[in-house]
Amino acid sequence: MSEKVLMKGNEAIAEAAILAGCRHYFGYPITPQTEIAAYMAKKMPKIGGCFLQAESEIAAINMVYGVAGAGKRVMTSSSSPGISLKSEGLSYLAGSDLPAFVVNVQRGGPGLGGIQPSQSDYFQATKGGGHGDYKMIVLAPASVQEMASLTVKGFDLADKYRMTAMILADGTMGQMMEPVSLSAVDVKDYDKPWAVTGTKMQRKHNIVNSLSLVPEELEQLNFARFERYKEVEANEVMYEEYLMDDAELCVVAFGIAARVSKNAINEARKAGVKVGMIRPITLWPFPKAPLLAAADRVRQFISVELNMGQMVEDIELAIRCKKPVTLCNRVGGMIPDPQQVLEAILNADKGGNA
Amino acid sequence: MMNQILIAGFGGQGVLFAGKFLANKGLIEDKQVSWLPSYGPEMRGGTANCSVIVGDEPVGSPIVNKPTTLVAMNLPSLKKYENDVVPGGLILVDSSLIAEKVDRDDVRVCYVPATRLANDAGFSTLANMILMGKLLKESDDMSFDHTEDALKKVIPARKMNLLDVNLKALETGYGYAE
Missing domain, CATH: 3.40.50.970 (Thiamin diphosphate (ThDP)-binding fold, Pyr/PP domains)
Known part of the structure; x- marks a missing residue:
């Protein structure tokens, strides 16, 4: 089969x-x-x-x-x-x-x-x-x-x-x-x-x-x-890195949020924004090491989630709060569209932390 | 080229089936595909829609927010989604069920009296496949190739006697000229 x-x-x-x-x-x-x-x-x-x-x-x-x-x-x-x-x-x-x-x-x-x-x-x-x-x-x-x-x-x-x-x-x-x-x-x-x-x-x-x-x-x-x-x-940690080689911003997302984020990252790249993604495949164990390594290279992390920001805590712990982590989310059964994630990326690129 | 197709109508009109047909056809043609239904508490008579993506690049989000093609099988669906279609996109309207016209001049619109054509031909439940036939005709990177193989993948074995009428419905739509 x-x-x-x-x-x-x-x-x-x-x-x-x-x-x-x-x-x-x-x-x-x-x-x-x-x-x-x-x-x-x-x-x-x-x-x-x-x-x-x-x-x-x-x-x-x-x-x-x-x-x-x-x-x-x-x-x-x-x-x-x-x-x-x-x-x-x-x-x-x-x-x-x-x-x-x-x-x-x-x-x-x-x-x-x-x-x-x-x-x-x-x-x-x-x-x-x-x-x-x-x-x-x-x-x-x-x-x-x-x-x-x-x-x-x-x-x-x-x-x-x-x-x-x-x-x-x-x-x-x-x-x-x-x-x-x-x-x-x-x-x-x-x-x-x-x-x-x-x-x-x-x-x-x-x-x-x-x-x-x-x-x-x-x-x-x-x-x-x-x-x-x-x-x-x-x-047993598993994760995927997407366009992280030269990234100055790092999206962190899993499941459907990662799929939506990929579209937004591709759009942002077209606009010249150096953004990549670390997609945890195992949520426990959490991919702490690649996130911590990325914290030395990127300016900011953007957590894209279908909840009120639960993963933000794990990211902040993993990167030992070295860089700001912002949240881009929808909840209650709603899903962020690529445009919303793109705006979060562009906002982060301008130095916005909110 | 990525076809972002949204098929929308009432439950029972074969919206999900039509989408499965397109997705399977894409798979046979070695394209990248995804199919995502709306799911909810609604049953027959409620609203139903599905997102189908067929293209050459890996599919990112399987959710079609900005369709390149909208297939509207009832008025609420047309009203809800017509403004989401990208400029230069395509809207297929079942004009037997939707009297209103599309209020945009930056998209291509095909009015197909699919339900009437289906009734006239004696396969009243196949307006969906008539619209799929028209979609194949009007989409630049789609053709009538592999339709029979794709149908064989989506029609359950015990209903394979309906293969011929499905094929006929697709041909009817493909050949329909306004």
Whole structure:
């Protein structure tokens, strides 16, 4: 299936998950990600997999917990309010060091909000929506091809580091169609000696649990977990640099905001403005090093987001506040048009900080 | 050359299908393409539109804010988007459903009575494809090539018996002269 086909982003995630060896999907419908569940409902029974529409989001994430504990590749998908419901489960998955794959195709919030595209779950995804000290690997696709490739990557990283990998997409990424080529995936088989697969009377029981009542032990579990997170930060950062070689201004944007920004950057370049972009592909781990390096070369950063500026904080931390960071945004399901981003770039070029 | 096409009308008129046809045709022709539907709580009878980009360069934003081509299948859509069309752009109007004229002299306008033509020919649901035929005719870098292959990609297998009427509708639009 390496021939290019037109597919919706949501469908590309579902097909890529199957190629990555996922045979268990649990979910509950919500716009704008329902095509993932619909695709799985059609496909899973034909390939000996399990599609189950749970009675609620909370049930679905706990089914994920169960399959993950058995050492099998498993996923769920939802949109913003549904991810809030799943957050308790995400914390338990982290507390039990289980690998899982979760998709959030964001919509405008807070609350029930609307159903149009948004990126306002940035904090929830990168700082942890559930309780406790934990991280998730957060992947931000900006094309249908990346919806597929980052899904495959997400399953691999989840297994490798025994943690949750989350795709943080938005309504446009889920709903749009673009050419995508889906080739067979070489699925790496990770040894999972911790999985609860039955002892066959040959080994001690494995216990998967997030309860740990001895503080000394719980502390060590947290320390050990964060040692693993350090490895992720050292090895798994992904980003794209666009026209950064001679850039004096740096746009930072992910997902649909990066797509819109590319148009604006191309227009600004035509007007002679030296502007480039750093597009985080992993939102956690955040591409701190390339941003810090850019801070010595550029005059200003412009964060383009579909939220009230949540990523601005991470940029400022990454660049240690060496340069001003301005915000260009729309919220509530609105998307900035290239003209708005262009104006933000031109304003920054004139030295405007607002 | 980047064709930024916006197709807009009521839900049920085949707006999204028409866009899928164009996108698949572009893919067959090795062009860069994207297709983005409006999505919302509306069902049949509500508003529907889709952004289709077909061109030689990689597609940046998949959202068509400034169409080079607007296909208007009802009056609200024409009113909403006619001023967004770039100067020198193209507007296709289903003149069976829209009595008003386009109030601009810096764009090219084609009035096609697509719904009446479709009714007369006995395929009343294919006004969308008649307009697509006209779009192929009027767009500089588009042709009638690969239409059948593109249709085969977008018509579901169980409805492939409708291939011929779709092709006929495209031919009707392609051959229509005002």
